[in-house]
């Protein structure tokens with residue numbers, strides 16, 4: 426199972442607005458716009474030849490620079506001997522100077538009510554969507570909407586569609602689709618992947634996401650997000666010193682599991698051990714002692730009503746995982762107060778979050794300026810309770826919800842979903858590159874919390890611990906080969922294999938300009 430996605434490290438991700446501002450700044454610095462467009466269009470032609478090694482190519486162009494990229498791609502394909510035709514939607518110069526004198530047949534379409542049925546024939550080997558890029562404002566107008574519908578029909582008839590920069594109709598800032606949008610089998614992003622191609626619903630429209638270096642200056646801190654990839658994880662993950670002992674490599678205390686909820690703490694504790702923690706303690710309801718100790722004899726057990734023993738366990742730990750299966754019944758406030766009084770890095774999950782959402786005994790604002798890193802790991806329902814909004818409001822702008830909780834709590838936040846997001850003050854928003862519907866199963870949150878606790882205890886900063894837990898958990902799930910039959914309890918056992926992989930990420934794209942090759946969502 427080849428390690429994917431391919432990249433050399435974390436990949437900067439630009440919103441459409443950031444990309445446009447960066448384009449302008451680059452041009453002001455003397456980077457010729459034509460050279461950027463030339464590199465973009467030639468990279469598009471390279472990828473097009475790979476996706477459709479033979480047969481006719483239709484390039485649907487718009488009036489802006491996205492269309493210009495498409496014209497360069499069409500010219501390059503023609504110069505390489507391919508059969509290519511342009512469908513020009515809206516105004517373009519005639520003849521187009523970007524064609525450098527090459528004669529490429531152009532079909533001009535100006536009337537949305539009269540879209541020619543044969544403009545995109547079913548016999549095409551590939552459609553290149555160069556209609557709308559980062560310049561889309563609002564819902565596509567009727568002419569562009571007709572072109573998008575024609576490209577959707579072609580895709581439904583089995584013609585692959587390569588979208589340039591972003592599938593037309595998808596808002597590059599957010600992934601929203603205010604009207605019709607192209608269904609691409611692959612999207613080639615120029616410079617950097619666009620956030621809109623990585624967030625739903627845009628992600629589902631983009632297919633495989635490939636990014637190309639096209640001659641931009643370095644982006645440094647220009648963008649607010651980045652894609653966390655396997656190569657990034659391999660670089661930042663903690664490694665053991667050859668000479669060490671169990672308390673030096675990360676001790677974790679998992680606090681959770683009300684009566685009858687032993688499974689959640691056991692999953693978290695097992696994930697912590699399998700993520701490299703040297704010592705894991707379980708603090709749980711006394712009724713769970715037998716099952717916990719039988720199932721996971723490696724982890725000493727402390728009953729959660731023995732508060733002094735709880736204090737002692739936490740004081741001996743490098744990190745706490747607080748909340749899995751905890752329950753929100755009477756008396757839990759005391760435990761919250763006691764656990765969070767320690768200056769230990771902590772993952773705050775599940776019912777510990779629900780208690781904070783109810784202000785029992787305090788709310789997330791009281792976490793501000795803790796003496797140790799805090800990592801909050803809500804799913805959208807918990808996030809909605811913490812912010813006092815509806816789940817629909819969270820889902821409508823997930824990056825904003827994550828950033829708001831960071832501002833309110835001072836903590837690092839993982840907002841689970843597809844993709845899961847990692848938000849932390851002063852750091853770009855991290856997007857997991859390994860989202861998969863296979864992970865939508867009960868107990869995965871407990872595994873994530875335990876694993877993140879292990880990375881925290883091994884000294885990783887909270888945002889790295891969060892990203893590592895997301896990526897290695899998802900990779901482990903993939904390595905089980907169980908697909909939609911995955912159970913959360915399968916994942917901890919596969920974590921060591923995921924962590925042990927040192928094979929370089931794989932791509933079958935041989936292009937020197939390649940900076941990212943990310944599979945279509947599963």
Ligand SMILES: NC(=O)C1=CN([C@@H]2O[C@H](COP(=O)(O)OP(=O)(O)OC[C@H]3O[C@@H](n4cnc5c(N)ncnc54)[C@H](OP(=O)(O)O)[C@@H]3O)[C@@H](O)[C@H]2O)[C@@H](O)CC1
Nearest residue numbers: 448461462488489490491558559560561562564565566590
């Ligand atoms: N600049 C650079 O350095 C580089 C840029 N690059 C490329 O350029 C792209 C950005 O180019 P861009 O800014 O020209 O915008 P673009 O996406 O082509 O769209 C503008 C067109 O869309 C139209 N339009 C807008 N809203 C609409 C609607 N609702 N419904 C219908 N039409 C609508 C708008 O029409 P208008 O509203 O102005 O009449 C205009 O015609 C970027 O994604 C990348 O591919 C690369 O080559 C690298 C170098």
Ligand SMILES: [K+]
Nearest residue numbers: 554557589593
């Ligand atoms: K496009």
